[in-house]
Amino acid sequence: MPKIALWIITISNDQSINDIAARLSEEGLTVKEILEEIGCITGSADEITAERLKRVKGVVDIAPDMQIDVGPPGSEETW
Secondary structure, three states: OOOEEEEEEEEOOOOOHHHHHHHHHHOOOEEEEEEHHHOEEEEEEEHHHHHHHOOOOOEEEEEEOOOOOOOOOOOOOOO
8 A cells, every 4th residue: 555645736827726636636646735825735645656646737746745843042953
C-alpha cells in the first residue's frame, strides 16, 4: 500500500486558487487547507499522485510538508 504524505503545493496567481484546488482534488489530493493569502494549498497524497499533481495547470511546485521544531528557549539544536 502506498505511503500517504503531506504536501505543500505552490500555485500560480493567474488562476483561481479554488479552481486549482478542485483540479488537484480530482487528481487525488485530499485537500487540507487553501492558503489564498500566500498562494499555497496543503493536502495529502501518495508520492505517485504527487508526481501526477505537478502536471496540473496552475501548479508551480510541490514539496513535502515537514514538521519543524525550534526546540525550547535557549536550545542550540533546532529542527
